Amino acid sequence: MNFASDNTAPMHPRVLAALERANAGAAMPYGNDPLALGVERKIADLFGRDCAVFLVSTGTAANALALAACCPPWGSVYCHPEAHVDDDECGAPEFYTGGAKLVGVEGAHGRIAAADLDAALAGAGKGVVHHVQPAVVSLTNASEAGTVYTPAHTGALAEVAKRHGVRLHVDGARFANALGTLGCTPAAATWQAGVDILSFGGTKNGCMAVEAIVVFDKALAETLAFRRKRAGHLFSKMRFLAAQMDAYLEGGLWLDLARHANDAARRLAEGLGRLKGAALVHPVEANEVFIDLPEAAIAATEKAGYRSYRWLGPGTQRLRLVCAWSTRMEDVDGFVQTAAAALA
Amino acid sequence: MNFASDNTAPMHPRVLAALERANAGAAMPYGNDPLALGVERKIADLFGRDCAVFLVSTGTAANALALAACCPPWGSVYCHPEAHVDDDECGAPEFYTGGAKLVGVEGAHGRIAAADLDAALAGAGKGVVHHVQPAVVSLTNASEAGTVYTPAHTGALAEVAKRHGVRLHVDGARFANALGTLGCTPAAATWQAGVDILSFGGTKNGCMAVEAIVVFDKALAETLAFRRKRAGHLFSKMRFLAAQMDAYLEGGLWLDLARHANDAARRLAEGLGRLKGAALVHPVEANEVFIDLPEAAIAATEKAGYRSYRWLGPGTQRLRLVCAWSTRMEDVDGFVQTAAAALA
């Protein structure tokens, strides 16, 4: 009954089983074990091309390392003002880059429009020594508003980025949820659309703690091994990161879990959307629902033990509800019915 | 048959079981779950005093965060030249502190003598704007040479540190091994001897990936929550770090495992030490053996499938042999017999 965050979910049993299997006997440390080496190939196969892969244990680490690989200390990162990298990582990108600046580009429903990005980059003073230098655009897919970027949208942004000589990063903490909706290949949503580097999330979607930095432009990979080690993100017992990712990808588990979470969110949105006084804030395209609800409805669900997030602060009536791989449909229905009953 | 590093060992079954138990249902993220909160109390109980605790997943992160809490960007860290923080972390302390300098203080068998520390600090130019400012001393206990600091030794160094106005940090990646030998309380080896902050290791001794930064002088704790988050070391599913540490401490498992590793190392040292041409490099006080051996002996063990580390580079005859909680005594005996047979 917890809709507060997908971070509250446990590991999927198959991920846990993989940890157990990986625990047999000795293994060479620091990624030199067969499991770690195998996962790199598995990810390359998934994306249908050669790429460099760096496993880490948190999304903040994945994003900050990926951005640091793209952006010098005097550079700037263009992102939506609600981007996790700007808002929720306590300045991790600034720390890892050595002091870069994050520049917000507004856009409806958590997405940046290509024309707005173009205008922002055009006005940035490229080459002028008084200004930080645009270095990378960071998209979140699925976005913090629960929407997704289509390959066409990503491609349009990539075209702008390339034209201005900057890189394109995707924060894919919920990349599985995006793909679950888009239905395209991982390749189509990333490098074929012009993405240079991806934070590919596992933690929110059934893993314990694992994210992969997937580097499509291998020129960006050169510094990452040193950056990761220096940040304390190279696990000695790397096999336990690898095991999670391996199980996550095996047999398409990652997509199955994401689709379940997306389905739950859509069902929740449909149910709540029909209530009197309810208003969806953003289209529900992944596993998050942002909705304005009457206080009576909210209060009733809270009293019944459902956890959610009053998005604009205590006492306000906008909820964020997040569904996870482990969300039960009866809890979705229970939430809707509890809210409906309160308004009846 | 792997003596290359204690990093090659798997998790202890009780740690794995704890992960499994922790995986039941939803839990609040970022350390707000009961398991995480409970572990902080458990560590405080273990050390017999109020302290602040920050769990992270690697020793490099624990050390770098702890040192950054003690040392400004223009500060310096005094440590043995072989210290892991200086030699094996790709500059992590420099990264986390924002550019501090590590200053080596030589000493026999991986330990710093109080008089040498005193002399180094006295000559450091405290208060002179042209020089980096001494801020913290970092000891490794058990040391990189497999020796330990007694409480008296630690206390003597603490006295010097206090007199010069600098902090005392202990890198305790193998703190369990040190205590297994010392037989004193955790308190006696740390805060009662004047230690301000400790990196308390679990990873090398039966855990998957968990270390606790234990802050005895709580004034040093103020910045750590932000530093940890900003570095990407705050796990969202913190329960899985907490579960490891909880099982590690429960029933004294940590000490039992360390004592086994220490026993294995001592047995290995005794067996090898009797061989003709063998010479121990350092006293064996924890779970590491540094020994010069005839090439025939080394070659024979390698050929038989034992893994060890030629400490001075390929082709040299000094071995580092590390025993872990999982080292089997028959492998210890097998190693000795193989070496002995080669020299017969």
Add this chain to the structure above:
Amino acid sequence: MNFASDNTAPMHPRVLAALERANAGAAMPYGNDPLALGVERKIADLFGRDCAVFLVSTGTAANALALAACCPPWGSVYCHPEAHVDDDECGAPEFYTGGAKLVGVEGAHGRIAAADLDAALAGAGKGVVHHVQPAVVSLTNASEAGTVYTPAHTGALAEVAKRHGVRLHVDGARFANALGTLGCTPAAATWQAGVDILSFGGTKNGCMAVEAIVVFDKALAETLAFRRKRAGHLFSKMRFLAAQMDAYLEGGLWLDLARHANDAARRLAEGLGRLKGAALVHPVEANEVFIDLPEAAIAATEKAGYRSYRWLGPGTQRLRLVCAWSTRMEDVDGFVQTAAAALA
């Protein structure tokens, strides 16, 4: 005939003469000469209270050092989006702080309103580990729009800052111009209104290259000597920074020069403001004029050899015109007449 910037002006002859006088014989380096020590007292006298003073050679250095003294790496700096520290210093505050974030607070005519600051700080997530922590507010007085903050306005902002536990910095690259207009004491405009630390500019107003960081809350001064040295901003021949500042303050030269520049700007604004099609963008309260003018008028002045700055880019019709201590009134009148003639 150069209205492009006050940076284009030469030294005032009395400043040059001071350099010449300071050049006699040997002097102890690094600020231990009588001139350097004397200037610190002179500034304390000027501000009517004990304060710590650090001379540097550029405004960027003064601002970045001052902000770094107030703001940890995980902190944030609140400023107007047009603030020099955010827009024109290539990320110097980010570099010096070790990666802090600059947060823009919009406001008319280059000034922040107290209520807007209050709202921004209230929503910043103070104490929440996911967000950078508000640490300092930076005002520019005179502002980048050529307006000034009155002591009452500064005081209102200081009240908000104090209430939220953050520091108040003033970028006073044009502090002399502000005071020339305000007519109050330096004390009234700064520490009596709640300012903690001031970048007190000399370079734009008759000096060669000197700015003083004036620290009213001496707790903030502790780290600055090390920060300045470490940044390469401690001059060995400090007497030549001190000599400039000494001559600048002597006999109120700084205020005389600023008043001349302000008078010139006001005269320019009045003359141009009367032209058909002209529209002042901001009130002219210091030495800068922002004005929309017909293209014919602009083109005529450019053709006649007057230098100005098309503020919104090439081909646009908004000018920034800056007057300096050395601006000649006949050039002011000439500019106006040239523009007027073009529109006749």
Add this chain to the structure above:
Amino acid sequence: MNFASDNTAPMHPRVLAALERANAGAAMPYGNDPLALGVERKIADLFGRDCAVFLVSTGTAANALALAACCPPWGSVYCHPEAHVDDDECGAPEFYTGGAKLVGVEGAHGRIAAADLDAALAGAGKGVVHHVQPAVVSLTNASEAGTVYTPAHTGALAEVAKRHGVRLHVDGARFANALGTLGCTPAAATWQAGVDILSFGGTKNGCMAVEAIVVFDKALAETLAFRRKRAGHLFSKMRFLAAQMDAYLEGGLWLDLARHANDAARRLAEGLGRLKGAALVHPVEANEVFIDLPEAAIAATEKAGYRSYRWLGPGTQRLRLVCAWSTRMEDVDGFVQTAAAALA
């Protein structure tokens, strides 16, 4: 009568006159004035090849920027343990590089031997993720011991550096003194011997505050404009840095001044070296004398008003005596006679 440091000397009159000339009228800021542009060509002519030039006001800034251009945050700088960059800049290289490590290579008389450098680099763990990565060697010429590197010596070190894939930087705070002794061309002592980047000092040898970063491998220049601005070292009134350097180079003034200082040091060394109980510590090849003297001799000179530097601390009998362009030969003779009289 000041032998404490060459930093105590005033500007040469021709440098002061150049400041005066540069002060006429308005000039474009930030290095876009004719004087600044002309100096870059003048330095290129002096070195007989195309190079990029960045003027700054302190030696610490020149060194730290130059090293940062060569060395990533996870890199290491190899230098003599007495190097100014390691010992006397309060960690400026660490600050500017974002946390690199300085590694000392011992050597007699302040100089590094090629074989020792080779051994140090060979043992550095190039390519191994646990270790910081060797990036640059920094020589000081003339060295902190008052000795010089010949072109052959520099070339031998460059050969080692190139072989290990690292850069070669020269800290030339006293480059003029080195050349005054070597008698070779600036080219022979630098790029023809394999130097990639040079800090070319003016401040200690007759200027007020100016150093040029001279970049022979222009690939290293790319980031420097941004790094300089971001560090607050881009002067708005750049003409006043350029004027100093212009006068310094004009007519070979820089070499004339350095030769005078070198002559004075040699004369001082010869005079003192003949005294009973005196022992030169290093060969005197530039403008510094390191000498052990009887206490009676030292005390007599101090009583007579001569300033020098007790190199090993108060109460010790090793002096550093530095001669400058402005040192008078009668003061040299007076020092020697005073010391001699005390021992008679």
